[in-house]
Amino acid sequence: MASKSRRSVPPLIEELRDHPYRFDFYQAVRTTELMRGVGIDPDSDFVPVGEGSDPRREAVHFNADPSLAFPPSSIKSYHPQSLDKPDEMMIRFMGLAGAMGPLPRPLTERLIQRVSKKDLAWRAFLDIFNHRLASLMVRVRKAHRIGLDTRPPHRTLIAKFLRSFIGLGTDGMDERMSVSDRSLLRYAGLLVHRPRTALGLQSMVADYYGLPVKVKQFVGDWVRLEPGQETVIGGRLGGLSGRNNALGTAAFLGSRYWDQQSGLELQIGPLDRETFESFLPGGACHRPLLSMVMFYVSPEYNFSARLIARQDAVPASRLGGDLRLGWTSWLRSTPSEAPDSQVMIKVRGHEALLTV
Template identity: 60%
Template sequence: MAASRRRSIPPLIRALEEEPYRFDFYQAVRVLELSRGLDFEDGGLVLSGDDPESASPPAVPVGETGDPRREAVRFTADPSLAFPASSIRDLTLADRPDRPARMTTRFLGLVGAMGPMPRVMTERFLARAARKDHAWRAFFDIFNHRLISLMVRVRKAHRLALENRPPHRGPVGRFLFSFMGLGTPGQRDRMTVPDRSLQRYAGLLVHRPRTALGLEQMFQDHFGVPMRVRQFVGTWFRLERDQWTHLGARPGVPGGMTGGRNNALGRTAVLGTRFWEQQAGIELVIGPLDLDRFLEFLPGAPANRPLLSMVLFYVSPEFNFTARLVLKRDQVPPMRLGGDMRLGWTTWLSTHPPARDDEQVRITIRDEGALTRL
């Protein structure tokens, strides 16, 4: 246990201090940052696992635009001409939790075996250090720290595993949102499906035109149930009132028409107020399902609205969709009055066990976002 006003050092941090050469450089930086917690400029906060009352103030990410004094680690470069056996030479934790640790690296220094400056500069550097004159090293480490910090920053930008923010808030997450059509904050958090869960399917959502196979893959992965798309399911479309066929109208009627409209036989005339479109309908056959999973997709159930949001987000809303729920034949409940039976949804009138899976329950997904029962 830690003494009064002191923190307990986690075993991983202690191992990093005692044997830093066993750690990858980038992973060591990540461990140090997460041990302090991070405070991002965009308001994000990643806290460490310490007690909030005794934890140190959060650090700023290494290499970003924050105050370097608030970073979790301060880099210095080893000026030795010896062949480097590891990326990290040593690590010293600060005596106070709000101060950065000090890490000596064996790469990217201005002088030393891998430094860009002439060898004579390194020799003079080492000669002064032998006389206990560390002014040169302190001066060079101003630039060494910034160079190494920028390398950490660049590495994070191209390695998702090193990003300390939640994945959907990091740079890669913003790129994926842009691919999906959710690049601006005003377009996000408008669906019942969490935007973060859709990032997994950015590779499917970026394609135009989108395919039935892509919808099947995304649906099955997200909901964990079988689904297939049945295409070219005909559907009725209602005509707007101004598209109806009129043979004639008297003056003074609404619209002020004095003659007919949309009445050219074989061209614009339509008998009725709706028309049949064979290729505008798509049916999602979901299942076979257990009874518990079946109930989750009914109107008002947890998976109902996410089903609507995902389908309308993936495919243009001019299409009409129906979702057909397939219940396993051995899961069809017996008919009983009372209880939680729902007329038209979970009530089956039958005196014999069904011979096949039930496919009678159908949900219509309309383009205006309404869910109704046919």
């Protein structure tokens, strides 16, 4: 297809076939694997180079050039084959025979003579070992170069390590939250850090949504006592006389208490109307936000999300409009002059675990 400069760019596989010397060896192997669907097509009959027991199932087969000349490039030739056969690639930098091979020079010269007379049996025999050596080198390279892996980024070996670091390494933890596991891998450095900080949560949420976010700490709230924690004076309850009635140590007056450090507040915005509504219950961003925050902080903490709406995102109230009481309805006599920050979504940690 012609580009903006009105010059047609040939397909990559044709460029590799016609000009193999222009390609890096590892990138050429990766290109071949992608063309064969290795790592991306579950129905592909081919396996990654160096990871199978049958060379016929690998995407490319390596042949070594036995020449004694100085190699000007890593790849000498590339020949695409039919869809059910591996492509043929002749390499110059590795082989049992040739300038860099361990075979004695007289044997290499004899091999070159036989190849020049179209007798390829000896070279084909050596290529059984040459292919395996080159395949193992590709496999080792992939283990340390994530960019050479043809699998999706979240399915690579490095991704598996990151998932284990952040607590998602087992199959039972796979895709259990409203936010995708792949998205969380980006923040592995923040999730591994202990103790987790408000700045880390702020950075993660702001980066994920691409919005201004601030975290306010030590937001107090009322905490209800469990029935077994309430004070009972006198009477017989379960065979005991009273409960939690030791004055000064275990007695409570009432059924709840104030805890100043029980929660935190996320201030998100200013937001336009569409983004504002997406964070409300039922919106596309609501449950992923709960999942992300609950995964970062302990469920014993409560949190609230204060949604800050821009001036133009605060509509005038009209009967019959698509308004939600307490969420998207305002009673104003004059247009808003500043962003509105009245809407707050409160979430209790243990209750949020049932919805994320």
